[in-house]
Amino acid sequence: MGSWDELCILCGVAPAGGPIRMITDSDVDQETKNILQDIRDGGLLPHLQDSEIELLIHQCMASTGVLPQDFLAKPSWIPEGMSEPSRKCIAIGHFDSFGEPRIEGTKAPTGKDVEVHNVLYGCSGSFNAVEDEEGTVVDRHLVCSISFENNPNFFLCQHCFHYLEAWLPMFGVMPSHARPSPSDGQLLPFAGELYEIVNSRGQRRHYPSGLLPGIEYDGIEASLLQWQRHFIQCRKGVKYLAQAIEERKQDQDLVAALLRDCRGWMFTDPAIWPKPYAIDSNLTPTFTREFASTSPTPPSKIETLPNELLPPILRDLPLRSLLALSATCRSLRTLITEPSFLDIILRDSISHGELHWILPVASAQSDMAAAYEAVRLWLPEHGRPPPLDADECPSEDADVDNRTEIVVPPVMPLILSPEFPRLAFVRACWESDSMMSRKRLWKQVEQFGFLWKDYRSHGWKVDRFIPTVAEK
Numbered sequence: 001m002g003s004w005d006e007l008c009i010l011c012g013v014a015p016a017g018g019p020i021r022m023i024t025d026s027d028v029d030q031e032t033k034n035i036l037q038d039i040r041d042g043g044l045l046p047h048l049q050d051s052e053i054e055l056l057i058h059q060c061m062a063s064t065g066v067l068p069q070d071f072l073a074k075p076s077w078i079p080e081g082m083s084e085p086s087r088k089c090i091a092i093g094h095f096d097s098f099g100e101p102r103i104e105g106t107k108a109p110t111g112k113d114v115e116v117h118n119v120l121y122g123c124s125g126s127f128n129a130v131e132d133e134e135g136t137v138v139d140r141h142l143v144c145s146i147s148f149e150n151n152p153n154f155f156l157c158q159h160c161f162h163y164l165e166a167w168l169p170m171f172g173v174m175p176s177h178a179r180p181s182p183s184d185g186q187l188l189p190f191a192g193e194l195y196e197i198v199n200s201r202g203q204r205r206h207y208p209s210g211l212l213p214g215i216e217y218d219g220i221e222a223s224l225l226q227w228q229r230h231f232i233q234c235r236k237g238v239k240y241l242a243q244a245i246e247e248r249k250q251d252q253d254l255v256a257a258l259l260r261d262c263r264g265w266m267f268t269d270p271a272i273w274p275k276p277y278a279i280d281s282n283l284t285p286t287f288t289r290e291f292a293s294t295s296p297t298p299p300s301k302i303e304t305l306p307n308e309l310l311p312p313i314l315r316d317l318p319l320r321s322l323l324a325l326s327a328t329c330r331s332l333r334t335l336i337t338e339p340s341f342l343d344i345i346l347r348d349s350i351s352h353g354e355l356h357w358i359l360p361v362a363s364a365q366s367d368m369a370a371a372y373e374a375v376r377l378w379l380p381e382h383g384r385p386p387p388l389d390a391d392e393c394p395s396e397d398a399d400v401d402n403r404t405e406i407v408v409p410p411v412m413p414l415i416l417s418p419e420f421p422r423l424a425f426v427r428a429c430w431e432s433d434s435m436m437s438r439k440r441l442w443k444q445v446e447q448f449g450f451l452w453k454d455y456r457s458h459g460w461k462v463d464r465f466i467p468t469v470a471e472k
């Protein structure tokens with residue numbers, strides 16, 4: 001079938017970067033009917049005729065350029081950072097001199113001595129170039145495709161690999177508790193455990209996507225139809241499109257709304273931290289004590305505890321639950337939405353709780369400098385640290401790539417500093433496609449954490465391994 005896409009086992013995005021078309025032209029009529037039906041089923045836009053809505057939807061989809069002209073070019077309606085082409089990936093496995101998997105019949109080597117390569121130019125589940133530690137790229141073909149029979153080798157996006165390694169301890173998977181290799185008792189490296197987890201499940205990876213059974217991918221896999229080329233397969237509901245039509249938005253605004261319903265953010269680079277808008281007091285809502293001052297009810301017991309004691313008690317509550325709790329009574333609402341208390345909760349969540357994903361990961365090349373440059377701008381000018389300018393580069397001749405060698409000051413102290421507007425920053429993260437993509441990866445890592453703990457407790461579900469690595 002020529003070429004095709006296979007998907008990253010963590011995020012479900014193809015190495016090509018994700019869709020660059022909304023819909024194929026032959027599907028426009030049917031999808032227009034589907035969207036209209038969803039609008040009617042939801043009781044939305046009751047004041048508009050079917051024909052009016054159909055016309056708007058049809059025009060919206062047609063304006064995205066459904067005709068297959070120049071079909072590899074990324075159109076302007078796709079925001080920066082979304083569906084960026086040619087993601088860097090990591091290939092994991094055992095490869096022979098031709099780059100094919102080293103397997104004996106149906107048996108593969110164990111995770112001991114597994115190879116880990118930075119790879120580029122992925123197509124059809126395989127890669128055509130390897131980048132060494134110095135950043136030199138050499139031609140080398142490495143086969144990770146699920147279509148190669150019994151292939152135990154696989155790939156992840158480079159950032160997914162680093163996030164997985166960095167975040168797993170947050171879900172109780174500590175490196176020091178790694179599984180010993182049966183051949184010599186040595187603890188398996190992170191990649192070796194991942195390789196064994198992927199290959200020792202009851203079911204092999206899905207064909208043809210390459211995704212892992214037992215992991216929920218949020219429906220992103222529906223976008224794979226030989227290639228991962230169209231957003232429309234990921235559409236979930238019509239909330240944003242219907243709202244845009246209601247507000248009489250047109251053209252690009254309608255396309256942006258449809259793209260949001262198609263959850264285009266899942267395909268966005270997860271390392272673009274939000275920069276502050278013009279300093280706007282609307283971004284930092286102030287919660288007043290009006291409820292407390294007018295409330296006739298006596299303070300609850302929880303309210304009488306010092307603020308410093310409450311975060312540890314409430315730490316395990318998801319923020320959403322915490323806010324739901326705040327709706328249960330006036331005294332709790334006053335307490336939880338009081339800015340200084342909410343700020344303690346946010347600090348706690350970011351440093352070691354469920355918002356930890358907001359911080360950059362040191363091993364992910366794209367993270368540190370990008371996070372620093374964005375986060376520093378949120379601090380007031382008088383206390384703002386300097387940008388990563390030429391003074392910090394190793395030499396005046398340093399090119400862009402050398403920036404990755406700059407020692408970037410840690411970002412967490414900036415975010416946790418007293419002057420940092422955490423509430424506004426977290427709100428901006430929630431409005432950012434990139435940060436929502438990042439938050440989704442955190443949930444993906446949590447799912448891998450469950451597999452990891454099961455593997456460490458119970459070992460291989462199915463033994464598909466030979467005990468020692470085959471001779472090279």
Ligand SMILES: [Zn+2]
Nearest residue numbers: 008011157160
């Ligand atoms: Zn990925």
